[in-house]
Structures are given as structure tokens and as C-alpha cells.
Amino acid sequence: MSLIESVKRKKEFSMLPDSIVERALKESGEDVKEARKLLRKYFGVFLTNRVLKGRGDLLGIHISSKKRDYEDFYFRIFEGMDKIRSVVDLGCGVNGFSYEYLRDVIGDVDYIGVEAAGQLVELMNKYFEENEFSAWAIKGDLFDIDGVVKILEKSAKPRVVFLFQVVDALESMERNFSKKFILKVMEGCEWMVISLPLVSLGGRKKFEVSRRWLVDFLEEEFIVEKDFEMFGERILIFRR
Ligand SMILES: C[S@@+](CC[C@H](N)C(=O)[O-])C[C@H]1O[C@@H](n2cnc3c(N)ncnc32)[C@H](O)[C@@H]1O
Numbered sequence: 011m012s013l014i015e016s017v018k019r020k021k022e023f024s025m026l027p028d029s030i031v032e033r034a035l036k037e038s039g040e041d042v043k044e045a046r047k048l049l050r051k052y053f054g055v056f057l058t059n060r061v062l063k064g065r066g067d068l069l070g071i072h073i074s075s076k077k078r079d080y081e082d083f084y085f086r087i088f089e090g091m092d093k094i095r096s097v098v099d100l101g102c103g104v105n106g107f108s109y110e111y112l113r114d115v116i117g118d119v120d121y122i123g124v125e126a127a128g129q130l131v132e133l134m135n136k137y138f139e140e141n142e143f144s145a146w147a148i149k150g151d152l153f154d155i156d157g158v159v160k161i162l163e164k165s166a167k168p169r170v171v172f173l174f175q176v177v178d179a180l181e182s183m184e185r186n187f188s189k190k191f192i193l194k195v196m197e198g199c200e201w202m203v204i205s206l207p208l209v210s211l212g213g214r215k216k217f218e219v220s221r222r223w224l225v226d227f228l229e230e231e232f233i234v235e236k237d238f239e240m241f242g243e244r245i246l247i248f249r250r
Contacts, residue, residue: 025128
């Protein structure tokens with residue numbers, strides 16, 4: 011059995027992309043237990059049993075989405091924006107379950123969610139199919155930037171990319187990756203919406219001004235149209 015397969019014998023990691031497991035193994039010096047520990051630290055908060063088993067209101071259970079009132083959230087984001095044809099939601103978690111709210115606010119739109127946790131991808135696709143929504147979830151690793159670019163190329167224009175509560179995860183895996191990532195992704199979309207939690211997901215630490223580097227970078231490279239706080243998140247909306 012390969013080391014990747016050994017790590018994936020634990021149910022919660024069984025459906026992660028191999029590239030993510032491989033990276034954890036590399037970082038842990040090829041130690042299976044250490045790799046699982048790293049993955050648990052990185053994904054554990056999101057992949058709780060309740061979320062994985064898919065019971066009940068997933069938006070209300072998942073740690074990043076449970077505080078949002080999606081109707082207000084999407085209204086505030088899209089207010090004043092021209093007609094959008096696709097939303098590409100990177101590191102989407104269970105956000106796909108908010109498709110109806112999205113459609114209520116901006117009308118018919120394609121939704122494409124990219125997420126590492128295969129279990130969430132399956133749950134969302136089942137929901138999309140059952141409701142015949144114009145929506146898809148794709149299992150993928152955001153560190154595969156070319157893969158992300160291909161998804162954007164296939165999406166109808168104008169496109170909005172969501173990067174909700176994902177920057178910290180990317181940065182914890184590779185420092186400064188998000189700048190490179192945002193620059194590349196922005197070549198393939200018209201708008202991007204980033205959200206940053208104002209307190210750590212565990213609820214204790216206040217982030218305050220720690221994201222200055224990101225805001226400075228966005229202001230230098232793009233036109234930042236909106237910057238506001240809502241439901242414990244800072245939302246930044248920008249375009250090329
Ligand atoms: C804090 S949650 C945010 C979920 C969603 N964007 C939201 O705000 O409701 C971060 C999500 O990013 C996913 N994720 C983290 N690293 C990833 C990667 N390298 N590739 C794809 N998804 C990733 C996690 O599995 C998790 O669902």
C-alpha cells in the first residue's frame with residue numbers, strides 16, 4: 011500500500027485529492043501519523059462528523075457559513091454589479107447549498123464550487139441534481155492553479171470568483187501563495203470577492219489589522235470596489 015493510501019484509510023481523509031495528502035506527507039517527513047495530524051489541523055474544523063454525514067441544515071452546521079444570512083450577504087455583495095453569468099466558488103465548503111439564495115438575488119446563474127473534501131462535493135452534487143440547479147461541485151486542490159484556470163476558462167462571462175475564508179488556509183500551507191494565486195485567478199475572471207474572518211474560526215483570537223499585507227496588495231494590483239464587514243467577516247470586492 012502506498013503512503014498516500016495509508017493516510018487515506020482514515021475515513022475523514024479518504025476523499026481528499028492525492029496532491030493534498032502528498033503535500034502533508036512531504037511536510038511530515040513521510041510519516042503517516044504526522045501527515046494525518048497535519049491534515050486534521052488543516053481540515054479538521056471543517057470535516058466534522060455532522061458535516062460529513064450530511065445530516066440537517068449543512069449551511070447552519072459548517073463553521074464558516076453558520077453565521078451568515080445568505081440573502082443579505084449576497085444582496086450586499088452583488089448590489090450595483092452588472093449581470094453575472096457564473097460564480098466560481100473556490101474552497102467552497104458547503105456554500106453550494108446557498109444556491110437558491112444566490113439565484114434569488116442575481117437571477118439565473120451557473121455556480122461552480124471547487125472543494126478538496128470529496129464528501130462535501132458529493133453532497134452538493136446530489137443536492138444540485140435533485141433540484142435541477144445549474145450548479146456543479148468539483149473536487150480539486152487549489153494549489154493546482156492550472157486546474158483552477160481551466161475551470162474559469164470554461165465558465166460563462168462575466169464571472170465572479172468567491173474566495174471565502176480560504177486565504178488563511180492557503181497561507182498556512184505556503185506563505186505568500188495567495189498573492190500568486192489571486193494574480194493568476196484574476197487573469198481569468200472579471201470580479202473577485204474575498205472574505206476574511208474577523209475572529210479566528212475557533213472564536214478567540216481577534217485578527218484586527220493583521221491582514222494589512224493582503225489589503226495593501228489588493229489595492230496596489232486591482233480596483234477595490236467594496237470593503238465592508240458583515241456577519242463577523244471582512245468582505246473585499248475588486249476587479250481588474
Ligand atoms: C474555512 S472553510 C470556508 C468554506 C466556504 N468558502 C465558506 O466560506 O463557507 C475553508 C474551505 O477550504 C477548503 N480548502 C482548504 N484548502 C483547500 C485546497 N487546497 N483545495 C481545495 N479546497 C481547500 C476546506 O476543505 C474548507 O472547506
